[in-house]
Amino acid sequence: MSRGLLEAGRHAASAGFSRRSFLKLGLTAGVTASGGFLLGFSMPVASQDQAKGKSIIGGDGIESPQDGVFAPNAFVQIDTSGKVVLIMPKVEMGQGVYTALPMLIAEELEVPLDSVTIDHAPPNEKLFMDPLLGGQLTGGSTSIRYAWEPMRKAGAAARMMLVAAAAQQWQCDASSCRAENGKVLHAAGDRTASYGELARAAAKMPVPQDIKLKETKDFRIVGKPVRRLDSPEKVDGTAVFGLDVRLPGMVYAAIVNCPVFGGTLASVDDTHTKTIPGVRQVIKFDNGVAVIGDHTWAAKRGAAALAIQWNEGAGANVSTRLIVDEMAKASEKQGAVARNDGDVGKGFANGKTRVDAVYQQPFLAHATMEPINCTVHVRPDGCDIWLGTQVPTRIQGAGVQATGLPPEKVVVHNHLLGGGFGRRLEFDMATQAIKIGKQLGVPVKVTWSREEDIQHDMYRPYYYDKLSAALDANGKPIAWTHRIVGSSILSRFAPPAVKNGIDPDAVEVASDLPYDLPNQVVDYVRHEPRNVPTAFWRGVGPTRGTFVVESFMDELAVQAKIDPVQYRRDLLGKTPRARNVLDVATQAAAWGKQSVPQGQGRGVSVMHAFGSYFSMVADVTVDKEGGVRVNKVVCAVDCGMVVNPSTVEAQVQGGIIFGITAALYGEITIKNGRVEQSNFTDYRMLRIDETPPIEVHIVKSTEAPGGIGEPGTAALAPAITNAIYAATGKRLRQLPVGNQLRSA
Template sequence: MSQGLIDAQNGRAPDARHSGLTRRTFLKFGVSVGAAAGGGLLLGFSFSAAGQPAPGAKSVVSGDGNEAPQEGVFQPNAFVQIDRAGKVTLVIPKVEMGQGVYTSIPMLIAEELEVPLDSVTVAHAPPNEALFADPLLGGQLTGGSTSIRYAWEPMRRAGATARVLLVTAAAQQWQVDPAACHAESGQVKHAASSRSIAYGDLVEAAAKLPAPQNVPLKDPKDFKLVGTQAKRIDSPEKVDGTAVFGLDVRLPGMKYAAIVNCPVFGGTLASVDDTVAKKVPGVTQVVKLDNAVAVIGDHTWAAKRGASALVLTWNEGKGADLQMQHLIDDLANAAKRDGAVARKEGDIDRAFKDAKTRVDSVYQQPFLAHATMEPVNCTVHVRADACDVWVGTQVPTRAVDAAKRVTGLPAEKITIHNHLLGGGFGRRLETDFIANALLIGKQVDAPVKVTYSREEDIQHDMYRPYYYDAISAGLDANGKPVAWKHRIVGSSVMARFAPPAFKNGLDPDAVEVAADLPYDLPNQLVDYVRQEPRDIPTAFWRGVGPTRGTFVVESFIDELAVQAKIDPATYRRNLLGKTPRALNVLDVATKAANWGSAPPQGQGRGISVMHAFGSFFSIVADVSVDNGEVAVNRIVCAVDCGMVVNPNTVEAQIQGGIIFAITAALYGEVTIKDGRVEQSNFTDYRMLRLSQTPPIDVHIVKSTEAPGGIGEPGTAALAPALTNAIYAATGKRLKQLPVGRQLHTA
């Protein structure tokens, strides 16, 4: 894989429209510095008054953040700890699900603190909204590609403040001017006298000093660590198997549960014959819930065999009559209604009336499952007076809330042990599986691990919504759009997940990208119609709103280019004059992909441009199509994500996101028949194979802008480049995903 570093051209400072932080609310950061006789210095940024105690953190990557503080380390309410040995421990406010935050966030603190990265250890943050909330998301959760955007300044400032305190303490000890001292590799040095002292020997004195105000941060030209290709801190534990994921939890006396959920959405349990199940060796108990049954065993195999032996009768209800076409018809009918306005500029009616040509299209995108490599699981131990939960979750405080609801216990009696996630993608933003585990655990007199089989996972997921988009454009005599109307119809995840964000009928996530295009379009109307898919639960999915919005917008832009008989890259270039960063990534991607050359016979080349998550992307895809089968031959991606913390992470996240998106675009869909999900495993919910994975060339544009997000943009920008390439190869415009189904039925 190649990676280029290209100087940004004609960049501009982010503003309300182009910062990637629209519809987000910033909270003010506070600095707290504390000391104790134990001899440790701690400082960091919090969202609460100083002096509130924060739970301790274990100094290993697999720790869950709930252990007692280490002796000799003072830890009231912050992220950074320094002990007498000079070891820096960072309690990470974000969860690690493969995106690399357990390396990139420590890099920020280590840069300003002047310590080697290998001297930093990390731990999971415990649930604490006051201390660990992300102001970009309004809570303690990991998602939306915000981790580095959130951490960029406060984590650096925490390190810089610590460094200043340590330097001041050393200077006072030596009775010299602090300006004559400097920090380097975990030491404070005084060049004039050739003296040096380790951080660990300074923490007690430094902790007694008043906190400095407005500590300057390094000029990026002076960075030593940020921007370098650092090795992942968590890789050794993941390689040698000592890293603990939720599925790895083992407890004394623990039982294992296999769950069988009602196959019909909205259905309930009528009866269960567990006679045979209870005879399976190792089965100890059968637990009934309103809409599920769990078999409890001494080991997973016993529980699984017992679950297979159950004879179940369900009250399927009206949901048993639900078919996929019913849901599509609901959306099509809803599209006839006016929606909540997300953007309105100019006189749209007159613009269409004056247009030389009108183009109308309807795009559809299917339900998608998350299909995380680690199936959802949760281990609980529910007692009369307390409850422990071991889980990998993107929302630790919501896990506490789920436990409060199910057990009736107060928060102080509930302990969440958070672990590494074997894939999140939005699935672990939900707590449905945690609540089910707790309901089961209330009936089991021991710790119990509840694991969903792959079939239960896929058929009882919370799905990326099915979206239906009606989009129109009016073109002038030169083929330039002078009128643009886009109606988005689908479920509102935001209305359920974050009700305050759903205002006046508008879901800000559903219209993201669509309501904030990088293109210069004089007359626009973008609106949203909420249409819930009856009893089917919906949730965020990697790339969230920009994934669905970019597919529609960039596919339609290609349609307009064809209508105008203009090269698709040139057509976009003509509309990007007011967004130079988007124009630049387009130029970088097309140059790297050799856009102007003709692809081989039977192949096609397609392109997309996207501004989302505070980053700018352009992707060029080369494909071949043979008898309805698509082979992706090469992907070229140019990205301007502002300042880069770890190029290795950026490249890996783009590659992973693109592979995730190719899988979804080619094969991904969840369909409903008789109220049931038809797909059940990787046999019919296909994954891209290693042999099908194309070379992915990532070109990172060098930029001085503040960091943008990187975990999801690759997923969001890929699909239209792929389908545009298919059009170039076949002349077939695919307006409905997945690609495989459409090509075989076209």
């Protein structure tokens, strides 16, 4: 979710602010109700309440400032005890933002990293909108890109005001004071004051207009490997995910959704279910049944005992074969043009060789380690929602729509996410839980089984790509066409982002190649699969686009009889950062310097997406039965300035493992309107003993930070398929590779 949602971010005006105005953030300060100091970012255009000085912060764990204090969009609080609180606008789903963002604050504020505590930001688009995404959400590998300057400025401005407060008290020049370790010290060394002691006075200081940030050479925290701050509680079990929520008087619900897309409930016989100890109630809704129990096991047993009849409807005729046939037919249509450079017709006329290919990528489920769950307590005067979500404001909106309550009566309690990958950008789980909760009047935790989770996911779309290229006498591409056929997620998720028929996510990478191609046309044909719901999946457009482009680029190198690395280097002259990561990765992998045994091969890929540059080299072995084992992956990444190298390495490793799983095994198939896969038995994950050694080489850079959570997954698949070609001579144009090799 990169340029697609970044494009959606350009429509932040729906929240009352232009993207440009949002990027021009001002600073304001105030005194908290406890007498502490609060620093935040204010919009250039204030609401009426803001102008009157009334707080619009509120929510879980955030203490509202006193009336008369102008303090919107607060990120940093310092109370009179010296406690530093970061109001976290992003959610932690394993990517490390609960360490990286505090690092930015601590660096400029001059406090120890372990002294920064975190409170979840409540749903509030005006205060916590990510201007890159146009909403209060976590995704698109934007967290550090979004926070890099604002968080540092927040810390630096707070430090400057604390120093100014100390200087005023000591009647000396502020230049003779410095901040260090949560204190302000006088240069003479005879006076010190803690931040807590200075909090009240600092709040009365004027906000500095010229905020000077540290030079990178002076960083003490940023850029250094730091252990994750959230690891201890995850290790000792005290961390609270959505699934861990426990409330007094809570009951538990197990769900049975209609197995056919678009189907509805016809009838249910719950006679046997009601005899099971612990079962309290059976609730019917339009497309499913919920069994309420004293505990999850009772509810689950009760759900298994239901005898249900479904109205399957027209969706029962849908199959993967039908969907693909319809996409192939759609690919014959002219699409909306995303890029048109040069004269493609002339290029093909002058070409000496033509290469044509069709690539296909399957539906994929998210299969997060923490299954879908949501706890709600619906009352006549309010609704509380507990879960882990990437989109707290959309969850609140779903609550408003489902209950008819005003937004201030719908409270979202956000928690750690046991995996997001785009699945928790959706709010269907909250809507369903509220439907159930409205009939109970007590807190209820709704948990989907793994089977329900996989068979009722919102899937990474099936994609169908047609490419053609013309090569000159030297094998260089002089004409390139690429037609993309697939679902438009943004048409549902952020409709204003889709312009002139172009979904910017669907065409990402394909429409902005790092290679020098003089004549190219890229077009997009929107085609929605019958009844199958689609959604973002880790990497989204770049994952789809990189597999196709880098596989096809390898085909051209083979046709030209040029080494795949050299072929790419020759086309990357205008993109030096891309060529550099290619050089770093291939040199580290000793490309071309080592012979490989029969059945083993190496493949390479290059990618520019999410503001970062990646190159990967995969080494694989293919056995006689078509089984593929990835022996090693070497990766080079230029993601600009690095906040926490340990996080970068971990995210790339995790992304690669996620990508290997999808490339080798990932596939959701439809038969009779039903998803055929149901659990990890037939929707396989990469196992521990199959995980290869992964080398991550981080390129030093002074450029602004790029994204890191998704590129590892996005760049991986073509490196594997290109390696398989090197090992076997079989060109795989469809994923997953295991199925293709066995059927070849």
